[in-house]
Amino acid sequence: MAFSLRLLESRRFITLVLLGALAWSAYNINWSEPIVHSGGGSSLVTLVKSLFTPELSPSFLKLALEATWVTIAYAVAGISIAVPIGLSLGLVASGVLTKPGAQRRVVMVATRLFLAVIRSIHELVWALLFVAALGLSPMAGILALGITYGGILGRIYADIINDVPDAPLKALRSSGASEWKVLLYGRLPLALSDMLSYTFYRFECAVRAAAVLGFVGLGGLGLEIQLSLDDLFFDEVWTLLYFLVGIIILVDLWSSALRKRLVS
Amino acid sequence: MNAGRNGHGPIYCLEGISKSYPDVVALAPLSLEIRREERVAIVGPSGSGKTTLLHMLGGVIQPDQGRVVIDGRNMASMASGREKAGLVGMIHQQFDLVPRLSVLHNVLAGRLGYWSLWRSLISLISPQERHLATEALRKAGIEDKISQRTSRLSGGEQQRVAIARLLVQDSQVILADEPVASLDPTRSEDIVRLIREIAEESGKTLVASLHSVPLVRAHFTRVIGLRKGTLAFDLPVTQVTDDILTELYDLEGNRDGVLSPAS
Numbered sequence: 001m002a003f004s005l006r007l008l009e010s011r012r013f014i015t016l017v018l019l020g021a022l023a024w025s026a027y028n029i030n031w032s033e034p035i036v037h038s039g040g041g042s043s044l045v046t047l048v049k050s051l052f053t054p055e056l057s058p059s060f061l062k063l064a065l066e067a068t069w070v071t072i073a074y075a076v077a078g079i080s081i082a083v084p085i086g087l088s089l090g091l092v093a094s095g096v097l098t099k100p101g102a103q104r105r106v107v108m109v110a111t112r113l114f115l116a117v118i119r120s121i122h123e124l125v126w127a128l129l130f131v132a133a134l135g136l137s138p139m140a141g142i143l144a145l146g147i148t149y150g151g152i153l154g155r156i157y158a159d160i161i162n163d164v165p166d167a168p169l170k171a172l173r174s175s176g177a178s179e180w181k182v183l184l185y186g187r188l189p190l191a192l193s194d195m196l197s198y199t200f201y202r203f204e205c206a207v208r209a210a211a212v213l214g215f216v217g218l219g220g221l222g223l224e225i226q227l228s229l230d231d232l233f234f235d236e237v238w239t240l241l242y243f244l245v246g247i248i249i250l251v252d253l254w255s256s257a258l259r260k261r262l263v264s
Numbered sequence: 265m266n267a268g269r270n271g272h273g274p275i276y277c278l279e280g281i282s283k284s285y286p287d288v289v290a291l292a293p294l295s296l297e298i299r300r301e302e303r304v305a306i307v308g309p310s311g312s313g314k315t316t317l318l319h320m321l322g323g324v325i326q327p328d329q330g331r332v333v334i335d336g337r338n339m340a341s342m343a344s345g346r347e348k349a350g351l352v353g354m355i356h357q358q359f360d361l362v363p364r365l366s367v368l369h370n371v372l373a374g375r376l377g378y379w380s381l382w383r384s385l386i387s388l389i390s391p392q393e394r395h396l397a398t399e400a401l402r403k404a405g406i407e408d409k410i411s412q413r414t415s416r417l418s419g420g421e422q423q424r425v426a427i428a429r430l431l432v433q434d435s436q437v438i439l440a441d442e443p444v445a446s447l448d449p450t451r452s453e454d455i456v457r458l459i460r461e462i463a464e465e466s467g468k469t470l471v472a473s474l475h476s477v478p479l480v481r482a483h484f485t486r487v488i489g490l491r492k493g494t495l496a497f498d499l500p501v502t503q504v505t506d507d508i509l510t511e512l513y514d515l516e517g518n519r520d521g522v523l524s525p526a527s
Contacts, residue, residue, distance in 0.1 A: 176377020
């Protein structure tokens with residue numbers, strides 16, 4: 001099992017698969033038709049023009065602000081679910097707390113597979129599933145984000161926890177520390193800044209994903225963008241997109257400020 | 265020389281221990297005793313088995329054959345944790361501290377063998393047995409750095425933190441693997457003197473691998489020479505002549521040039 005996983009992750013194998021996919025898609029394109037839709041030119045011009053004339057009326061700004069707030073709330077709630085999922089499953093998947101042996105390998109591979117399964121389903125698909133089950137409730141969006149991102153964080157946390165330098169851990173063990181204590185005093189402090197910066201990067205992604213979740217009807221920036229697009233109000237679309245870019249920049253500033261404080 | 269703190273007889277009894285790795289014999293069968301409160305220097309060219317021997321003395325690796333008996337008990341059958349923490353402590357060439365943690369927490373990590381998991385967790389928020397750490401850092405001469413982040417300290421200061429960690433662990437034996445290899449000569453002298461004083465004051469046994477002949481002569485009582493994993497000599501420090509040392513390094517065509525001239 002470990003061997004087959006390594007094969008799947010080997011560079012040559014991945015390169016082959018990607019090249020194959022590229023060749024296959026090139027083969028399947030209908031080259032006799034024009035690739036660019038000829039009638040799209042005029043709407044493209046409108047779209048670009050409205051880039052410089054976003055809708056700035058107070059009432060629309062208020063609406064955009066509210067939608068932004070909803071999107072941020074989705075992202076924060078989703079990440080708040082994803083981090084505990086990622087931490088607990090990532091710890092199990094890293095195998096650092098269990099003794100070496102066949103049992104550990106089974107647990108590690110099973111957990112990694114589970115993480116792979118939950119993250120391989122896109123948050124939009126999870127959202128559709130949860131909307132079907134729970135109705136158009138915010139919980140559907142939050143769970144969709146939390147589960148997908150939990151799968152992603154768990155996988156990365158496991159790798160980071162595994163990859164910390166070994167020497168300080170050996171020193172802790174030689175002073176009589178158990179693996180749990182080695183985790184608390186060695187692995188986690190050594191892994192913390194990497195884990196934190198990756199979590200922030202994922203939070204950024206979660207903001208974008210939360211915006212897109214709006215298209216399913218869950219509210220927030222995505223829903224407003226869709227409504228404005230339906231009416232061909234491109235200036236409104238741009239206003240909403242500017243708000244989205246604004247959140248991403250803010251998250252980025254926040255994360256680099258926090259990292260700077262942690263590292264220095 | 266013979267009376268220890270807690271027991272009688274030698275602190276270490278090595279009974280034909282050996283260790284091989286896939287392509288090298290790290291240590292051929294070796295038997296010897298180390299008495300309590302001895303200060304033993306292990307010398308020899310790179311790859312002669314010094315680190316392997318120290319790691320087996322520390323119970324970090326187990327011998328392929330033979331056994332290490334410490335304080336009358338078989339090292340291999342000893343559960344780690346409290347019991348082992350009270351017997352052996354180790355410092356390494358690269359200090360092996362956790363750079364992100366404060367000096368205080370790195371020192372208190374020496375107590376992990378004695379603490380419950382719960383207490384270890386609480387200590388990260390509200391440091392436990394802080395007085396032990398303060399006292400150890402005072403002895404190590406860097407009391408003022410207690411709340412600094414360890415990554416900000418110089419190499420010599422980090423080695424002092426590692427020594428303070430060993431002090432709070434309060435083991436009967438101190439093992440030091442090339443403790444000064446990455447320090448300049450003046451700092452090396454200070455650090456080895458400090459380790460020696462700590463061992464002497466509290467009647468601990470000291471076993472260290474070293475490259476510097478002057479430091480060996482100044483601070484140790486017994487010298488064990490290793491060559492290609494076998495015992496070349498085992499002598500009181502007063503009987504170790506320059507000729508013996510030159511032979512130990514030169515016969516192997518030793519090219520790393522780390523043997524310092526005798527003073």
